[in-house]
Every structure is written in C-alpha cells, then in structure tokens.
Amino acid sequence: MNLEERVLKSESIYNGAIISVERELVELPDKQTAHREIVHHADAVGILAITNDNKIILEKQWREPVRKPTIEIPAGKLDRRDGNFVDAVKRELNEEIRYEANNVERITGFYSSVGFSDEYMELYLATDLHPVGQELPRDKGEFLEIQEKTLEEAMAMVDSGEIEDAKTIMAIWYWQLKTIK
C-alpha cells in the first residue's frame, strides 16, 4: 500500500527560539489534498541516571506549557556545542545534576509526538556516577529541584500521577524491566 504524502506547497508560519512551525498542503495517496501542521524542534536526550546506591535522579521544574511544576529525568536539547547525543548526555548530566558518569549506554530512540512534531529523543542509561570537578553554567531561566528515589518510590509516583512526563515514565518502566529480568 502506498502511504506517502506528496508536498504541494509549504508555508513558514513561525521561526522561534525553540520551535519553528510550518504548514504544508499535501497530496494524499488517493490524490485528494490535506493540510499538515508541523512543529520543528531540535533533537534531544533523556537520561536514566542511577546513583551508586541505586536511586533514580529526578528534577522538579516549572513547565510553562502546563502551568505547573513537573518531575522529570534530566533531559535537554542537542545544541551547537554537542557533536553527538552522548556529548549532550554528558553536558546535561553536568549542568543539571552535577555528575559525571563512567558508564553511558543508549537505551532507545523515539519521536515524542509524531503526529505534529519532529522532535526525536534518545534515552540513555548513566551509571557509575561521581560529582563533577568543574561545573558548567546552567541555562538562563533553568531552576531545578533535584530528588533521588528508589525504584519502588518512583513506581509509586507514576501510579499516583505525581510523575506524568512521557520520557520519565518510559525510563522508570525500563529500569523496572532491567531490574526484574
């Protein structure tokens, strides 16, 4: 079955600091046309960072899109300083939780919300942590409260709805799978 949509026209709606928005007119497989709205966003990393006493490191931070604080794993966009995803993992570990990891492993990669956005995130496991020698400056406007939780505590926070961030729930379920197997 041919599923491809052919772009007939593309219009730039907005070019912002974090996102850009585009509106396309596409030809569908049945030759009808439709509009598609697309939010472009940088690639990103999320990090399941496990301390040497087997706790997950979480951050509480204000998220303006939902007008409340959320509890999440360390994460961040790739930026011009990063050569690749692993560089971004190391930078975010330093900037956000002030750790270096002797072990960094890729878990998986995914589109966050492929219906309207191209944001692609890779999820990493970081273990064998030690405090950084030299702290990198945090992004302007980044205020974080760091928490460390056991697997049982983290699972309870997902069940209660205290954690309601997709990448964080993924990381906790992966950790649980890894622990059970």
Next chain:
Amino acid sequence: MNLEERVLKSESIYNGAIISVERELVELPDKQTAHREIVHHADAVGILAITNDNKIILEKQWREPVRKPTIEIPAGKLDRRDGNFVDAVKRELNEEIRYEANNVERITGFYSSVGFSDEYMELYLATDLHPVGQELPRDKGEFLEIQEKTLEEAMAMVDSGEIEDAKTIMAIWYWQLKTIK
C-alpha cells in the same frame, strides 16, 4: 523553592486546525524575564490493544512531520463527539482497527513533550476484542496498514529501531512488564 513563572505578556502566534501556538513573556523566580513558546494540542488517547491470541495491534501510517511511515499503536485526539477518554478509546478502536473491546482499562497518563507542548495522552489497555457491528467512517486523509505482532516480535521491532514512536514503545514495555510479573 519557588519555581513558578509569572506571565507578563502573551501573544497568539498561530491558530491552526490541530495546533495553536502562543509566545509568552514570563517573570522567572529570580525576577529576570524569559520568553516561552507553547504549542497547544488537544488531549489524546493511545491504545494497547491485545487480540484474543495475544498479539498487539499496530498501524503503519505516513507521518508528515518526519516524512516517513511510522509503526504505532492506535491513537487519536479527543474530539467533540467524545464525552471522555474512554469514549475516545472506543471510537478510535472502531475507526482505526474495526474492533470493540469488552475490557478497557486505564494504564497511565502523561504529557508527550512538556518542554514546549501541553499535549496530554492517556494510555489504555483494550482486551477481549471482537469485530465491530457497525464501522464508523475514518478521518479524511487517514490511510492505515494494520499489523498484529507477538510480544517477542514487538520487542525486536523496538530494539531494531523499526518502532520509534514514544507511546508505542511505552505500550510495549508496559505489556512486557505485565507479562513478566
């Protein structure tokens, strides 16, 4: 620690069919200011639908934001016909995979990408499936290829990168956890 950001000014950038975009000027906890870009999107459901012979139902469809087909669990936005999330689950099961479920259970709820969007999705388990009596019309421009996969096949598709959709990886890991426990 006070994390709240106070909105000083808000500007509407775009009002589309699927998304709307807003740009805010906020006051940070340290009284500095920053801009926030926010993509508003309807709430949505994702469905881990398991057949009576224990296979997950997946859909292959073109996703214009990433210019390729992706493999995903059935999902969809809540619309004006839906009173609640469970109504949306039943409608999407009918429209997309032509099944009714005798058992529908909420698994969890999450923000897809809380850094820039307010999209909130609830993930449901649907089991005890039987073919629908009356088929609802699909959305215009919705072309789907349906697949059924065992847990082992689905896990291999995540590992190989053939599946790279966040909600779908979550659903498969949840299914694996439920099977192991």
